Amino acid sequence: MTAHRRLTIGLFGFGVVGEGLYKVLHQTDSLNAQIKKICIKDPGKKRNAPEELFTTDRDELLNDESINVIVEVISEADAAFEIVSTALKNGKAVVSSSKKMISEHLTALLKLQMETGLPFLCESSACASIPVIRNLEEYYDNDLLHSLRAIVNGSTNYILTKMFEEKLDFKAAVIQAQQLGFAEADPTLDVEGWDAAYKWTILLCHAYGIVASTRDILFTGIQNVNENDANVGREKNYEIRLVAQAKKLLNGRIAAFVLPQFVKHDDHLSFVKNEYNGVVIESSFADKQFFYGKGAGSFPTASAVLSDISALRYDYRYEYKKLYHHTPNQLTQDFYVRVYLSFDEWSYIPREKFEWIEEWHAQEGRKYLIAVIHFRHLAEDDWWKKHNTSLILAPDPIIEDMELRKLKKKSLELAGIS
Ligand code: HSE
16 A cells, blocks of 8 residues: 555444544545445444445445455454454455454454455554554564553443542443443443453553463453442552553563552552543653553544554554564463452451461451462452452552562561561
């Protein structure tokens, strides 16, 4: 594709994002891009665009030689993969926002890009309006990137804000997130952390060259977080966020997970409220950088799709530098974390698994403790999700081997044992 080539688009999906893109494209004349056909599932719905644009026959788009870009913004992952793979095989560049599809078919998508040499851009699939994928691809070299901490799901962040700052109950907050177009068609994908985990696998690939699936990443959502937890947090000056985290450990391996976390008031992520997302990147010489923007919703997501379409005019494609030009990084579960757990009965808590317990409150009703535990005790068993138990990571939760030994020695000295 040459610079400023005219882009003729076949669009799949006319929901929150598809319609947003249609409107945004109409306000961006300079782009030299035009939607030729829109494929939808249900022809009966009333839509705000000329009727002749719509079809239910996907081949009208995929086999039209004048269409050189397929934009796919549907929510069914398997159908999206069919569309995307056929489009690439038919010689079309692809822009996609389907995080579930990309995460579940990452290996196949990498192979298709390699075989066809065609661009597959997906900036809108993670953190919507924040240009984080292209940033990770282009700016941060493998050796420079120490850690990423991010809020990648707008709905859960919106729900947490409404619950703990505006005292809305959980169900009402979920309904609001749905009505505003932030939540997935099935909102349990947001609430139970799936959506964030899909996005995290995509970002791990661009940040560290890791090709992982959600099975390789420990994650949960905000389904067990409750008012008591928020109160304990408030006493300590902490707020609760669903944080996706990845850190290069001293042994060169990558710790990665998506879990609720207490954040201090001076943490950049505590600034992120409602449907906003935020990414804190720590690199060798620049220290911390903070990216902030809307992570869900029609126009913010459409703006990232638009930016990908615009990048196609210059034949931009991801090189997956960390994957193909470096020795790819590997995930590890060999580290410790500091956790807060709240629970109804001590008998539900395997106390023998903790390295040590720093604080515990065993009053009637809801009990809680703060302790240090090896990460594999969370990864290999889900006791911490059962029986109404709630797990929230402490601020700065990762503890590496060497630090653990130092902390243990210090606590023994304090106890007068060594
Ligand atoms: N359900 C998603 C979210 C939409 O709330 O972040 C944007 O990917």
